[in-house]
Amino acid sequence: MNIKVLGISTSPRPDGNSDSLLRQALAGAESAKALVEYISLIDLKIGPCIECNSCYTTGECRIEDDYQGLLQMMLDADRLIFATPIFFMNVCAQAKALIDRGQCLWAQKYVLKKQLFPGERDRRAMVIAVGGSKSTKMFDCVRLTMKTYFDSLQMHYVCNLFVNKVEDPGRIENHPFAMTEAFRLGSELTAAEAPPPEQPLDVRLT
Numbered sequence: 001m002n003i004k005v006l007g008i009s010t011s012p013r014p015d016g017n018s019d020s021l022l023r024q025a026l027a028g029a030e031s032a033k034a035l036v037e038y039i040s041l042i043d044l045k046i047g048p049c050i051e052c053n054s055c056y057t058t059g060e061c062r063i064e065d066d067y068q069g070l071l072q073m074m075l076d077a078d079r080l081i082f083a084t085p086i087f088f089m090n091v092c093a094q095a096k097a098l099i100d101r102g103q104c105l106w107a108q109k110y111v112l113k114k115q116l117f118p119g120e121r122d123r124r125a126m127v128i129a130v131g132g133s134k135s136t137k138m139f140d141c142v143r144l145t146m147k148t149y150f151d152s153l154q155m156h157y158v159c160n161l162f163v164n165k166v167e168d169p170g171r172i173e174n175h176p177f178a179m180t181e182a183f184r185l186g187s188e189l190t191a192a193e194a195p196p197p198e199q200p201l202d203v204r205l206t
């Protein structure tokens with residue numbers, strides 16, 4: 001059976017740098033015979049968590065928008081590639097809204113003590129993040145946020161592609177290695193048979 005790889009683009013720029021890398025990573029996944037799906041949050045309406053805590057009793061989010069459909073896609077996927085621009089040292093607001101809605105997954109696991117899946121599944125996730133500044137400190141914030149999120153999704157967090165000093169839209173396409181690295185990581189994420197690493201492996205490019 002083909003592995004299902006879902007790519008989520010969270011940048012508000014349709015021609016954004018993280019989006020271009022995501023498309024390359026998905027092309028790499030496709031080259032490794034994955035069934036690939038791409039979705040951009042630009043096309044969805046996903047509001048922020050309002051901390052109503054109703055998921056603490058139902059396990060489900062009661063806000064009615066496009067979240068439920070996207071959640072189902074994430075649960076169906078064997079691999080997730082999550083792409084985000086860096087905004088104020090972390091993921092962008094669109095990405096954070098999606099992540100925070102994952103509180104219902106957290107509630108299922110830690111409050112209701114329910115498993116998301118009946119058996120063990122080898123689910124793995126990768127992050128692509130692009131920032132404009134010289135600093136690379138923001139990638140530590142991304143790692144922390146995404147680790148907690150992937151735990152809630154019951155996914156192993158296996159790798160990151162972090163690129164800094166890239167700002168103008170489309171600029172990433174001129175980067176000497178980033179596009180080929182994205183392709184390689186997407187392909188490896190799909191084909192991986194070895195057990196996932198304890199900590200996500202970073203590819204950091206400037």
Ligand SMILES: Cc1cc2nc3c(=O)[nH]c(=O)nc-3n(C[C@H](O)[C@H](O)[C@H](O)COP(=O)(O)O)c2cc1C
Nearest residue numbers: 011016017018085086087088089131132133166167
């Ligand atoms: C609101 C906002 C905040 C930003 N904050 C940071 C930041 O803290 N660190 C950084 O390196 N770049 C920051 N940037 C620059 C973007 O990360 C950069 O332009 C990136 O290439 C955008 O990715 P995208 O093209 O995929 O949207 C910020 C940009 C905006 C619009």
